[in-house]
Amino acid sequence: MRDVERKKNQLYLVVCILTFLSTSRLVCGSPPVIHDLLLTVSVDENTETLTTIETFSVSDPDGDSVSCNLAGGLALFNLNSASAPSYAIKVLSNSAGFNYDSTPSYTLSVTCTDTNGESMSASLQTNQAPTITDPPSAVQISENTVALTSLYTLTVTDPENDAMYCNLTHVNPDSTSFAMWIAVSTDYSFYLLAGQNLDYGTIPMYTLRFACSDSWGTSTSTLIVEITPNKYPVFSNLPGTATRSASTTIIGTSIFTVTATDLDNSALTYSIEASDPSTSIFQINSVTGVVTNTQHLKYVLVSVYYLTIKVTDGKDSTNGTLTISLTNVNTAPTIQNLDSSISVLETTASGSAIYTLDIVDPNAGDNVTTSYSVSPADKSSLFSFDSTTYKLSLSSTLDYETQSSFTIKFTVTDGKASSGPYTLTITVIDENEACSFDRSTYFTSAYEASSGLGPMDPAFIVSDPDNGDTYTLSIQASASGSSDYFKIDSSSGIITFAVDYDVDLGAYPSNATLIVICTDHGLAKGTATVSVSIYDANDNAPNFAQTGYIIYSSQYTAPGDVIGTMNATDIDSGDNDKITYTWTAQTGGSTYYQLTANGRISVVKDLSDLSYGQSYRFLVQAVDHGNPALTGTTTVDIIYREATTTTTTATTTTTKAPTFFDYPANIAMVVLMCLMGLALLLLLAYCLFKYCKTPGDCNMNCCKTPTKRSVAPTKPNTKKTPFDFWNETNDTNFKSKPFSGKPYTSETSIPMPSPAQ
Incomplete structure (x- = not known):
């Protein structure tokens, strides 16, 4: 075993x-x-x-x-x-x-x-859990208990004498105020922990659930903890009355001693909760309950005081009333015509008396003095008071916009007692004052734009000394000739164009001066000057005078020679009218000619390998410097031709007027027509040949040998006239302008812009 x-x-x-x-x-x-x-x-x-x-x-x-x-x-x-x-x-x-x-x-x-x-x-069971001797149905503890306190000692046995342990499993309502542990040997005790704040009014009862267990099982039970309420303290001598002479009761005199008892034997504390009328001249010792005065009672003005005394045991309190009756009480001087209110114009002159006090003291022989305070305190210098005549006067003029009202408090005293403060309310009457701008001159700017656009904000800051006053803004019409060109928002002060504003070609001025007016509700006005700068907008593209130009070069033109200058115009101003020129070769020629950014067309290569009449076309772009940049275009045809005379000046290049065959297209057309004519002649010859070979009804045979005829020869012209292809006298086609039928009367001069120097 x-x-x-x-x-x-x-x-x-x-x-x-x-x-x-x-x-x-x-x-x-x-x-x-x-x-x-x-x-x-x-x-x-x-x-x-x-x-x-x-x-x-x-x-x-x-x-x-x-x-x-x-x-x-x-x-x-x-x-x-x-x-x-x-x-x-x-x-x-x-x-x-x-x-x-x-x-x-x-x-x-x-x-x-x-x-x-x-x-x-x-049924039966092999072993038994611990046995709990039933605790009492409830134990009681005062809500005033704050020390560690044993509530109940539990008796627990085990039939088999097994090792066991007990513990507190739950508290209802939930709380950490209770604990359970072994007190002596195997006896378990319930405790109220120290420093707990029990409150009968909130939780009058707790249920403690606990369990005892050995290795075989567990037994449970409950213990009810009832909270007993605190017992209120009770006054022994209140309500009570104390009588004293006001003229002889010095400071610190014991006037009355309050006593009270408490059935819980708790320490008691006394205090004065209220006084009717309200005063601070009485105090009570919180431990002894002795009531004393904090000043000589000759200064008091009331003959009866009702003090509410409170005594507390730390948990609950009781109130009682102590009546203090005073004899030989002084009467304080008074001001009979305050509290009151008056109104004063802000233009009232300095030194003017605005109010007189009516002061009364029933006690003959008392020396009455008066003190006063002004609110706001920093405006005290605006007023003065005559202590002999009791008159309040102005030391300076008032300003409604700075301060619209004042409160003056007066206190009178006879040396023993005072009365007050009495209140005099002064309301300042406003007089309308003009609005004003924070600056005399403003500056603003915008780009030219259509009517209603071009918003300009000069950032007006307008003030009006009259509090809460409103104003409107307008432009003075007669201020300048430009006034009609602009309009202004009466509230925001935003200025816009009243016309389609365009500074190009001087249509409207680039600078304008406006007089802006603020007008308050009382029609008082203030003015400011606005200097407006209007900038040119890039709204016009560069423009060429012609849609196309013809420039000639000849056998006399050498590399580096300027043969023409492009000149576009832009009616904008500033950077918007500055122009840069570029071109694109449409039919070649870029190896022979170049265009500089300033518009000069020059020869860059020897032209001797060109054929007379050969031409090149370029698309020229004139781009201004605006943002965004705008572009104008034209075409330039450069024709290489034989020149008989060439006159070049600083401003104009002059050549003979172009003839029909100066245009390559015309030459190509003539060649094509000649080829077509030759083809028709060949076709006609073929038809005649066929016709002659075939006899017809007319008995005509074109192929017969013709009868020989003698013809006297003519003398040939042995004088040869040299043929000049480019000489207009050799071809009647050059007697008129191509496709016009109008003869040339003289050589035509084509003016060109002078090269840039």
Whole structure:
């Protein structure tokens, strides 16, 4: 046997809860009753065979015969009925051995049935959890408790003397104010922890749930903790009354001693909660309850004071009333005609009296003095007060826009008592003042644009001394000749064009001066000058005078010679009218001629390999320097021709007027027409030949040999006239302009812009 582990290896025998078995027939009577069956038993895993582990007896209220049987236990247990109605539960066989590790418990069901089929079942358990001696239904603790306090000591036992432990499992409502631990030996105690703020009004009761456990099971129970409310302190001598002479009661005199009791024996604290009328001339000692005065009572003005005294035990408080009656009380001087209000024009002259005080003191012989304060304080210098005549006067003129109202508070005193402050409210009456600009001159600019566009914001800042006054903006029409060209938004001050503004060719000025007027609701006005600069917009492309130009070069033109200058015009101004020239060769020629950025056309290569009449066409672009840049275009035809005379000046290149055959297209056309004519002649000859070879009705044979005729020869012209292809006298085609039918009367001079120097 393993004695050390025997307790650890004990087996549970768990028997089911009492259950009435259902029957298939209705029987009148009572079921058997099982007596003295323990709920739990312990079985050591080394228990010997036929050891009795439990006995019980059975009776039947109806006297019926009863038989019992045992179920469960894997045939390890036996129900011995030899001594019925007493029965014994024994270990039948332990040959296989109990093993706690593999089977820690067994469930045995004992069922007893009488002859009527009525039955009763019972169960038992191998071991028991700790036993908790039921705590009282409730324990009480005062809500004033703040120290560590034991609430209840719990008695817990274990039938098997197993090791056990207890712990607090839950507090309802949830709280951390309670704890549970071993007080002495195995006794567990419940505690209220120190420093807890119990409040009967909020939570009057807590339920503490706890559990005690051994290695076999757990038992639970509850403890109710009732919070008892605090007991209010009670005054012993309030309401109460104290009487003193105001003229002789010096500062710090004990006027009354308040006393109170508390059933909880809590420390008491006294205080003055209120005074009617309100005053701070009385105080109370918070511990002793002694009421004293904080100043000589000759300064007071009231004969009766009602003090509300509060006493508290730290949790609850009680209020009581102390009445203090004073005799020989002084009467303070007063101002009879305040509080009041007056209105003063902001143009009222400095030194003017605006108000006179009416001061009364019932106590004859008192010396009355007056003090005053002005709000706002930084405006105090605007007023003065005569302490003899009691007149308030202006020391300076007022300004409604700076300060529209003042509050002056007066206090009068006879040296013992004072009254006030009394209030005089002064309202300043406004007079309209003109609006004004923050600057005398503004500057703004825009690009030329259409009417309604070109917004310009001079960033006007307009102020008006009259608080809350509004104003409108306008342009003075007669200020300048440019006034009609602009308009202004009366609220924002944004200036736009009133016309389609264009500075090109001087249509409108590039600079304008405007007078802008602000007008307030009272028609007072202020003015400012606005200098407007209008910049040219690049709205015009460069323009050539002709859609095409013809320039000639000749056998006399050498590389580097300037043969023409392009000259486009742009009516814009500034960078917008600066022009750069480029060209694109459309029919070649870029190896012979070039165009510079400033418009000069010059020869870059010897022209001797060209044929007379050969021409090249270029597309010329004139691009201005605006943003975005605009472009004008034209064409230039450069014709290489034989020159008889060439006159070149600084400004003009003059050549003979072009003839029909100066144009390559005309030459090509003539060649094509000649080829077509030759083809027609050949066709006609062929037709005649065919006709002559075939005799017809006319009996004409064109192929006959003609009759010889003698013709006298003429004398040939031996004088040869040299043929000049380019001489107009050799061809009647040159007697008129190509395709016009109009003869030339003289050579035509084509003016060209002078080359840039």
